[in-house]
Amino acid sequence: MAYYYDEPSRTFSEYLLVPGYSSADCIPSNVTLKTPVVKFKKGENPEISMNVPVVSAIMQSVSNDTMAIALAREGGISFIYCSQSIERQAEMIKRVKNYKAGFVSSDSNVHPDNTLADVLALKEKTGHSTVAVTDDGTPTGKFVGIITSRDYRVSRMDTETKVSEFMTPLSKIIYAEDGITLSEANDIIWDHKINVLPIIDGNQQFVSFVFRKDYDAHKVNVNELLDSSKRYIVGAGVNTRDYEERIPALVEAGVDILCIDSSEGFTEWQKRTLSYVRETYGDKVKIGAGNVVDRDGFRFLADAGADFVKVGIGGGAICITREAKGIGRGQATAVIEVARARDEYFEETGVYVPICSDGGIVQDYHLTLALAMGADFCMLGRYFARFDESPSNKVIVNGNYMKEYWGEGSARARNWQRYDSGGAAKLSFEEGVDSYVPYAGRLHDNLKISLSKMKSAMCNCGALTIPEFQQKARITLVSSVSIVEGGAHDVVLKDQQTRAVE
Numbered sequence: 001m002a003y004y005y006d007e008p009s010r011t012f013s014e015y016l017l018v019p020g021y022s023s024a025d026c027i028p029s030n031v032t033l034k035t036p037v038v039k040f041k042k043g044e045n046p047e048i049s050m051n052v053p054v055v056s057a058i059m060q061s062v063s064n065d066t067m068a069i070a071l072a073r074e075g076g077i078s079f080i081y082c083s084q085s086i087e088r089q090a091e092m093i094k095r096v097k098n099y100k101a102g103f104v105s106s107d108s109n110v111h112p113d114n115t116l117a118d119v120l121a122l123k124e125k126t127g128h129s130t131v132a133v134t135d136d137g138t139p140t141g142k143f144v145g146i147i148t149s150r151d152y153r154v155s156r157m158d159t160e161t162k163v164s165e166f167m168t169p170l171s172k173i174i175y176a177e178d179g180i181t182l183s184e185a186n187d188i189i190w191d192h193k194i195n196v197l198p199i200i201d202g203n204q205q206f207v208s209f210v211f212r213k214d215y216d217a218h219k220v221n222v223n224e225l226l227d228s229s230k231r232y233i234v235g236a237g238v239n240t241r242d243y244e245e246r247i248p249a250l251v252e253a254g255v256d257i258l259c260i261d262s263s264e265g266f267t268e269w270q271k272r273t274l275s276y277v278r279e280t281y282g283d284k285v286k287i288g289a290g291n292v293v294d295r296d297g298f299r300f301l302a303d304a305g306a307d308f309v310k311v312g313i314g315g316g317a318i319c320i321t322r323e324a325k326g327i328g329r330g331q332a333t334a335v336i337e338v339a340r341a342r343d344e345y346f347e348e349t350g351v352y353v354p355i356c357s358d359g360g361i362v363q364d365y366h367l368t369l370a371l372a373m374g375a376d377f378c379m380l381g382r383y384f385a386r387f388d389e390s391p392s393n394k395v396i397v398n399g400n401y402m403k404e405y406w407g408e409g410s411a412r413a414r415n416w417q418r419y420d421s422g423g424a425a426k427l428s429f430e431e432g433v434d435s436y437v438p439y440a441g442r443l444h445d446n447l448k449i450s451l452s453k454m455k456s457a458m459c460n461c462g463a464l465t466i467p468e469f470q471q472k473a474r475i476t477l478v479s480s481v482s483i484v485e486g487g488a489h490d491v492v493l494k495d496q497q498t499r500a501v502e
């Protein structure tokens with residue numbers, strides 16, 4: 001006879017935090033959101049931690065190199081999607097690892113025979129007023145001069161004037177050699193009171209610009225997540241099929257952490273993939289696995305060598321696994337059970353295996369609840385898909401800006417042909433949908449607000465760190481009637497249609 005659970009499985013919206021005592025030093029600016037990402041032994045520190053407890057989902061519409069740079073800048077990690085060719089995914093990883101914060105590859109370049117008219121057209125197109133002059137007009141050509149708005153007067157000059165006649169030549173420019181650190185570059189900018197510093201290699205080839213105005217932006221990102229060589233940390237998804245080719249290519253490209261991407265992690269496929277990593281790389285290559293929704297699944301993956309375990313089946317906004325196959329579990333219930341299993345495993349073995357809650361985050365407070373219930377960090381898809389930095393198109397739908405967002409189980413993602421049902425018969429049903437989400441602007445602005453809500457709630461519970469929060473949190477189930485009470489109620493909401501009476 002089938003096993004029946006005593007309790008229904010529940011989602012985050014069914015719970016609330018009950019505040020506890022907060023002392024005077026319990027203020028949001030004192031809260032740290034640092035959290036472990038990979039397993040560690042009792043008394044030791046994890047080799048990878050994050051400064052904010054969020055990662056972006058392994059999805060075509062969410063995590064590419066642009067998103068990875070933006071999120072690492074804020075202290076989190078993106079897992080670049082694996083539903084693409086190995087070469088393309090490795091290229092994305094390389095772009096993140098080669099990205100040097102503060103060193104900007106120029107998008108505005110001309111050659112000496114171009115004219116003022118060309119410069120003005122370029123400025124109109126890029127919106128940038130600093131133009132590099134290289135012998136071939138490319139961003140990597142031989143650097144011969146620079147043009148800023150101080151070099152020309154449109155009202156007094158013929159627009160056919162050649163660039164070579166009005167540019168500031170290299171002999172009159174302060175520049176620096178490639179290899180300089182950002183802080184050294186900024187010192188030169190300050191000492192010489194200049195706005196831009198060209199970086200040139202030993203052969204006079206142009207490498208990048210460092211701008212004075214970026215200095216403050218860089219300083220603002222106190223949470224940036226960097227490796228020991230000061231490069232951004234980046235993750236990548238892998239599957240349980242081509243791992244023997246894909247993982248070496250990603251490792252070669254410099255990936256910091258991998259995660260097996262699947263709706264269901266309690267499988268022999270995942271054990272084989274984890275064994276391959278341990279046999280080939282020992283503990284040097286970090287890899288998470290999942291997804292699971294119960295104690296047995298967690299223990300299976302922890303024993304198989306996972307560095308972290310991802311929790312959640314069917315909770316994603318674009319996921320229809322529950323409807324398609326009747327498989328899944330309420331996200332809150334899954335996190336609570338797996339967190340208990342993680343603590344029990346830690347007691348028994350002295351090894352702490354972090355868990356990641358994947359899916360089901362609709363409101364910002366759901367993130368806070370997931371952490372309170374024991375998640376070490378959360379993976380989000382829809383949340384990040386809404387931002388400028390996600391790879392998908394921005395479109396206008398019924399007069400509103402939207403971003404496209406599609407599931408990895410949708411036909412759109414699966415067009416990248418890796419899926420079959422394990423044999424000759426192709427999977428003929430979808431487990432994800434193709435959709436729009438409201439466009440929300442820059443990642444930095446949105447994440448700042450979400451995390452400040454989290455810090456504020458932690459303070460209400462008297463906690464300054466995530467582990468302390470998990471110890472102190474008191475969580476209550478709410479009745480359906482009190483959920484109504486929690487929203488705006490018994491008032492007439494004002495909207496754009498409301499007109500003042502003169």
Ligand SMILES: NC(=O)c1ccc[n+]([C@@H]2O[C@H](COP(=O)([O-])OP(=O)(O)OC[C@H]3O[C@@H](n4cnc5c(N)ncnc54)[C@H](O)[C@@H]3O)[C@@H](O)[C@H]2O)c1
Pocket residue numbers: 058239240241261262263264267269291312313314315316319320321358359407408409419420421422423431432
């Ligand atoms: N988290 C969720 O709730 C959820 C739900 C649905 C889909 N998804 C996403 O959709 C995508 C597809 O998920 P999935 O579970 O279908 O992918 P999957 O690749 O893990 O599994 C697809 C099928 O292939 C089989 N399989 C896996 N490795 C194999 C191997 N080496 N040899 C033979 N057969 C093998 C599996 O048993 C399964 O039947 C993933 O990106 C996943 O994250 C997520």
